[in-house]
Amino acid sequence: MPEGTGASGAKRAKTSPALPQASLGPDLLREILLRLPDMASLASAALTCKLWHRVASDPTVFRRFDALRRPPLVGFLLTNCGDMLFPRRSPNMLFVWGTRNPNLAAAAADGDFLFEELPAVDSDVEEEGYAWDEWRLRGCDGGLQLLSRGWNGLNLAVYDPIARTTVFLQVFDVFPYSTHVVRYAIVVDESDGSFLIIGIDYHAAIFSSRTGIWTRLESRELAKRILVLDTTTMEWSIINAPFPAGESYCVADMLEHGGLCLVSSKEQCLQLWAFIGEWVLMKAISLLNDWMKKIRRDEWMKRLHILAVRASCVYMEFWSIMKPNSYFLVFNLRTRKMAVIRNNAEDPHRGPTFPFFMRLEPLHGPDQGQNVRLNGV
Numbered sequence: 001m002p003e004g005t006g007a008s009g010a011k012r013a014k015t016s017p018a019l020p021q022a023s024l025g026p027d028l029l030r031e032i033l034l035r036l037p038d039m040a041s042l043a044s045a046a047l048t049c050k051l052w053h054r055v056a057s058d059p060t061v062f063r064r065f066d067a068l069r070r071p072p073l074v075g076f077l078l079t080n081c082g083d084m085l086f087p088r089r090s091p092n093m094l095f096v097w098g099t100r101n102p103n104l105a106a107a108a109a110d111g112d113f114l115f116e117e118l119p120a121v122d123s124d125v126e127e128e129g130y131a132w133d134e135w136r137l138r139g140c141d142g143g144l145q146l147l148s149r150g151w152n153g154l155n156l157a158v159y160d161p162i163a164r165t166t167v168f169l170q171v172f173d174v175f176p177y178s179t180h181v182v183r184y185a186i187v188v189d190e191s192d193g194s195f196l197i198i199g200i201d202y203h204a205a206i207f208s209s210r211t212g213i214w215t216r217l218e219s220r221e222l223a224k225r226i227l228v229l230d231t232t233t234m235e236w237s238i239i240n241a242p243f244p245a246g247e248s249y250c251v252a253d254m255l256e257h258g259g260l261c262l263v264s265s266k267e268q269c270l271q272l273w274a275f276i277g278e279w280v281l282m283k284a285i286s287l288l289n290d291w292m293k294k295i296r297r298d299e300w301m302k303r304l305h306i307l308a309v310r311a312s313c314v315y316m317e318f319w320s321i322m323k324p325n326s327y328f329l330v331f332n333l334r335t336r337k338m339a340v341i342r343n344n345a346e347d348p349h350r351g352p353t354f355p356f357f358m359r360l361e362p363l364h365g366p367d368q369g370q371n372v373r374l375n376g377v
Contacts, residue, residue, distance in 0.1 A: 029055045039065040059191040063232075068255065069190075070311035071357035073098045074108045076328055077137060078343070079351035091136065091351050096343045098328060104358065112161045113356060115147060137352075142188025143359035144195060153182055158195060158209075162358075167209070169197070174205045174214045187231055190360045196231060204236065226251070228260065242279035243271070252309035257282055263314055265304045268292060270314060272333065287331065287338070292318075299323055308355050315355045324348040 024032070033056055036042050042065055046056035055061060075098040081091040095113045099105050112118070115135055135157065139146040143162065149155040156169040175182050185198045197207040204217040204227065217236060228237045228251060241249065241262065249264035257274040261282075264271045272283040287304075288296070295301050300322045308315045312333045319326035326349075328341040343349075 024051075026051070026055050030058065030061055033061050034064055036065075039069045057191075059189070062191040063189070068311055069360055070313055071142075071360055072101070072104050073315070073330070074104065074111070074356045074358055075099065075113070076307075076317075076341075076343070077113060077140065077354040077356055078345070078349035079137060079353070080347070080349040081351040092347070092349070093137070094343075094345055094349055095356075096328070096341065096345075098330075098341050098355070108162060108358065110162075112164055113145075115145065115159055115161065117164060118147070118157065118159055118166060137354060138184040139186045140354040140356050141186045142190055142193070142195070143357065144186060144188055145356075146184055146186040146197060148182075148184065153184075156184075156197065158186065158197070161356075169207065171199065171205070171207075171214065174216065175199060175201060187229075188359065189231075193359065198229060200227065206234070239275075242273050242281075248304065248306045250306045250309050250314075254309075254312065256312075261309075263306060263309050265306055265316070268296070268304055270331065270333075283333065285331075285333070285336065287329070289338075291340075295327070299325070301327070304329075305353070307353055310357070317353050319350075 029052065033042060033045060033052075036045065042056050042061070046053040076096045078094040078096065079091045080093075093114050097105070099108070115137075118135055135147040135149050136153070137145060138148050138153075138156075143160060145159045145161060147157045147159055149157070152175075154171050154175060156171060158167040158169070160166070182199050182201045187196045187198070189195065194209045196209070199205050199207075205214050206217075206229070207214045215234075226239045226241055228239060229235075230237070241247075241264075243249070243264050243266070247264050247266060249262050252261045252263055253259060254261040254272075254274070257272070258276055260275045262273040262275075262279070264273065268287045270283070270285045270287060271281060272285075273279045274282045292301075295318075300320045301318050302321045303317075303319050305317045305319070306314060307317060314329075314331045314333065316329040316331065317326050318329055324345050324347050326343045326345070328343065330339040330341070332338070
């Protein structure tokens, strides 16, 4: 009898050999994916099969690569509080477009970045000389804006200026006697869109959108140091900077340098510090190329303010001590290439400046086609 036939002479269907990747369990596969070098490699792995896509999209794996992905920059929000230490009104604001990507510009073209259409909230509080319904920008991350309102800044809103959706919060029980001296920050988890709100005055408090509650940390030393929050373990650490007080700096998560890093500016020089048991100066890079030397001399550009660090790119504002205009610089620490975006404002904006990034797209698996959207990689 010929091989492959039964008693009736019919051919037996051949069984396809199992694919090698199918033999990997989710736990082992997760450990393998966590060792990939970058987000592009993870995206390619996610196309292998549905199992690989499911594990690659797991928040534990996905968050590992957040710091390696360059988010799409839409523009910069400038504020000017004048001489007011505790502004009673929303400061003058300006939005400067920063993207040269036509698709991104089209997607964000109708964005309400100055939150002019933010829905009002009814309030029984009336304060003389104060517009209670005015909002003040306190932070940006992952396509969301954090706003505060009221003399005490105890009404908060998390606003999506593209979708025009809002989450309102009140923190009267958390910071009952505080004013605008409370420092706020927002951190968005790109894997699921959840967010944390961090507030600090004489103590710290954290709000999680997952739980819907605030958690307080009491300490009167918190306002005097650099605070670092591990958003995975929700543990605080207090660190001393390796440079003199007054220098512009930003805390960064840079996996290639072990995690916790600081990027500071000393005049027109960038310094990258990594914490390896102690602070170690990894790089010192002068930004004074021919263009910066000329613009520094001709337009009295003196101040270099670091705004954010994302995926080895440093976002800065370079502004004049005598003129209202400024320049936004995006410097890639790996390639040492710099992009320049000019702000042609007629009035000076010397308050906080916030880069606005669109939220990164999640991975798209094999069942959604073979295209993987990797904005900003």
